[in-house]
Amino acid sequence: xxxxxxxxxxxxxxxxxxxxxxxxxxxxxxxxxxxxxxxxxxxxxxxxxxxxxxxxxxxxxxxxxxxxxxxxxxxxxxxxxxxxxxxxxxxxxxxxxxxxxxxxxxxxxxxxxxxxxxxxxxxxxxxxxxxxxxxxxxxxxxxxxxxxxxxxxxxxxxxxxxxxxxxxxxxxxxxxxxxxxxxxxxxxxxxxxxxxxxxxxxxxxxxxxxxxxxxxxxxxxxxxxxxxxxxxxxxxxxxxxxxxxxxxxxxxxxxxxxxxxxxxxxxxxxxxxxxxxxxxxxxxxxxxx
Amino acid sequence: xxxxxxxxxxxxxxxxxxxxxxxxxxxxxxxxxxxxxxxxxxxxxxxxxxxxxxxxxxxxxxxxxxxxxxxxxxxxxxxxxxxxxxxxxxxxxxxxxxxxxxxxxxxxxxxxxxxxxxxxxxxxxxxxxxxxxxxxxxxxxxxxxxxxxxxxxxxxxxxxxxxxxxxxxxxxxxxxxxxxxxxxxxxxxxxxxxxxxxxxxxxxxxxxxxxxxxxxxxxxxxxxxxxxxxxxxxxxxxxxxxxxxxxxxxxxxxxxxxxxxxxxxxxxxxxxxxxxxxxxxxxxxxxxxxxxxxxxxxxxxxxxxxxxxxxxxxxxxxxxxxxxxxxxxxxxxxxxxxxxxxxxxxxxxxxxxxxxxx
Numbered sequence: 001x002x003x004x005x006x007x008x009x010x011x012x013x014x015x016x017x018x019x020x021x022x023x024x025x026x027x028x029x030x031x032x033x034x035x036x037x038x039x040x041x042x043x044x045x046x047x048x049x050x051x052x053x054x055x056x057x058x059x060x061x062x063x064x065x066x067x068x069x070x071x072x073x074x075x076x077x078x079x080x081x082x083x084x085x086x087x088x089x090x091x092x093x094x095x096x097x098x099x100x101x102x103x104x105x106x107x108x109x110x111x112x113x114x115x116x117x118x119x120x121x122x123x124x125x126x127x128x129x130x131x132x133x134x135x136x137x138x139x140x141x142x143x144x145x146x147x148x149x150x151x152x153x154x155x156x157x158x159x160x161x162x163x164x165x166x167x168x169x170x171x172x173x174x175x176x177x178x179x180x181x182x183x184x185x186x187x188x189x190x191x192x193x194x195x196x197x198x199x200x201x202x203x204x205x206x207x208x209x210x211x212x213x214x215x216x217x218x219x220x221x222x223x224x225x226x227x228x229x230x231x232x233x234x235x236x237x238x239x240x241x242x243x244x245x246x247x248x249x250x251x252x253x254x255x256x257x258x259x260x261x262x263x264x265x266x267x268x269x270x271x272x273x274x275x276x277x278x279x280x281x282x283x284x285x286x287x288x289x
Numbered sequence: 290x291x292x293x294x295x296x297x298x299x300x301x302x303x304x305x306x307x308x309x310x311x312x313x314x315x316x317x318x319x320x321x322x323x324x325x326x327x328x329x330x331x332x333x334x335x336x337x338x339x340x341x342x343x344x345x346x347x348x349x350x351x352x353x354x355x356x357x358x359x360x361x362x363x364x365x366x367x368x369x370x371x372x373x374x375x376x377x378x379x380x381x382x383x384x385x386x387x388x389x390x391x392x393x394x395x396x397x398x399x400x401x402x403x404x405x406x407x408x409x410x411x412x413x414x415x416x417x418x419x420x421x422x423x424x425x426x427x428x429x430x431x432x433x434x435x436x437x438x439x440x441x442x443x444x445x446x447x448x449x450x451x452x453x454x455x456x457x458x459x460x461x462x463x464x465x466x467x468x469x470x471x472x473x474x475x476x477x478x479x480x481x482x483x484x485x486x487x488x489x490x491x492x493x494x495x496x497x498x499x500x501x502x503x504x505x506x507x508x509x510x511x512x513x514x515x516x517x518x519x520x521x522x523x524x525x526x527x528x529x530x531x532x533x534x535x536x537x538x539x540x541x542x543x544x545x546x547x548x549x550x551x552x553x554x555x556x557x558x559x560x561x562x563x564x565x566x567x568x569x570x571x572x573x574x575x576x577x578x579x580x581x582x583x584x585x586x587x588x589x590x591x592x593x594x595x596x597x598x599x600x601x602x603x604x605x606x607x608x609x610x611x612x613x614x615x616x617x618x619x620x621x622x623x624x625x626x627x628x629x630x631x632x633x634x635x636x637x638x639x640x641x642x643x644x645x646x647x
Contacts (some may be wrong), residue, residue: 193344195365216290
């Protein structure tokens with residue numbers, strides 16, 4: 001055995017050692033549940049909510065029922081709108097932190113960006129209820145100052161869901177955008193100006209394309225959880241704003257595990273397909289690094 | 290038609306926080322000339338260049354391009370282009386798209402863009418590499434693309450900010466020659482910033498030596514080297530001996546200088562009898578003899594370094610001042626170490642000794 005072969009074996013051994021914890025975790029808590037869900041999704045709900053293992057495609061057919069289309073549709077547009085709004089709101093912030101802020105402020109601004117994570121998402125969503133409800137802070141101030149006469153119906157609407165979602169996902173967009181913009185060589189911006197591009201064209205032709213990997217990472221990070229969101233629509237959306245996440249959750253509480261599993265798998269598959277498309281369209285492999 | 294002055298900087302000053310980067314500088318760039326701004330880092334040469342490009346706006350003074358005042362005009366409205374220090378090629382664009390960037394910005398027709406990019410690539414000997422991305426190019430190739438990208442716009446002036454600094458020695462020499470011949474072919478004025486005296490000497494029509502935000506001296510390479518006006522220029526460019534003496538008389542364009550117990554002639558008559566002055570002599574201009582009969586300056590050899598083709602002698606004058614002599618080894622000589630301690634006579638042509646301004 002030559003030294004090089006031995007070294008390679010050592011490398012393999014090391015790789016196995018380092019990867020095993022994560023691999024085991026994913027196998028036990030991700031792959032296995034997914035397989036269980038697959039099996040359950042092919043089963044049938046028996047009387048009194050028991051699961052009868054039957055090998056049937058009925059649950060998938062039922063998922064196509066027009067009854068559920070509004071929930072799918074809402075999930076899709078809420079996730080899309082959340083992603084678009086988050087991107088539009090995050091870009092200037094990330095741009096400022098990465099390129100314009102004084103160096104000593106940069107770290108503080110980044111910490112401020114992630115500070116919301118120090119509190120549970122559930123608690124923060126409840127806080128939005130206090131802000132948005134009829135007797136809440138926003139309505140009280142508006143009515144009190146005479147801007148409006150009657151409180152606005154802010155809570156329990158798609159608007160409230162969007163507000164909550166954008167609020168919750170904002171850091172997941174700002175951080176990858178920041179990373180991409182921070183790496184941007186400022187001399188490239190000067191070069192663009194030198195070649196006749198004003199601020200607008202410099203942004204369109206240089207800044208934006210070079211921020212693309214960060215933007216795509218942000219879109220993926222925001223869109224996927226938004227598609228399956230259920231806390232925000234549940235707390236802020238009320239009964240009207242059902243999304244696919246709520247649908248799945250309710251199937252499990254209603255003891256229809258097979259249908260819930262089928263919906264979960266459909267959601268997972270949709271996410272994977274959308275992700276694959278996004279990679280194909282938007283992301284060159286060289287940009288993944 | 291070439292304007293008489295492509296660029297004029299009139300009394301420009303620029304401060305950053307409390308340091309003065311450029312201190313009331315006036316500079317004119319002629320049509321078709323290769324002008325080099327030479328100086329140590331922090332002397333203000335890059336700031337001066339960035340003022341011409343429009344990246345810095347002078348606190349005082351005016352910037353003129355082709356006779357037009359452009360002091361407050363942003364870079365994208367100035368018809369000058371820059372070759373940046375690390376090239377600053379757009380990493381997401383191919384060689385073609387990099388070079389076409391400025392043309393597209395000017396809304397040049399697609400066919401014309403193709404023709405002009407091809408022409409620019411040809412000019413820098415990069416034809417056929419237009420599909421490559423910058424990271425697929427070597428440093429020298431990136432350099433050429435940066436040149437093509439700037440020249441394709443037919444700028445009034447091309448600004449170059451230490452463009453060869455990132456290249457290795459051999460490539461740098463080769464690019465010096467190419468840059469010079471390119472400049473002569475396109476006939477555009479080049480303003481070239483460098484801290485490398487050799488680059489400045491080989492390429493420039495005119496050299497502007499800068500120090501601490503001010504211009505020390507402007508002139509052709511030979512003027513800068515042979516007739517430095519200040520001690521800074523004398524010591525920044527090449528090796529020089531700077532010797533203290535006293536003026537005893539003046540004759541035409543020369544002054545008679547007393548050095549120890551000897552009198553010599555030196556170039557420069559802007560002196561008064563009795564002035565304590567410094568004069569500069571290049572080590573290779575000094576003739577050293579072991580013959581003591583001569584009336585020339587006496588000195589003792591302190592140390593010597595044998596360099597093959599030449600020998601570096603370190604001498605001490607009678608009055609204690611040191612002096613370096615570079616002697617070509619025309620004939621086979623004795624081992625240099627044997628000479629240490631010997632008394633010698635040194636002399637030089639009066640035109641080789643230059644009196645420096647205070």
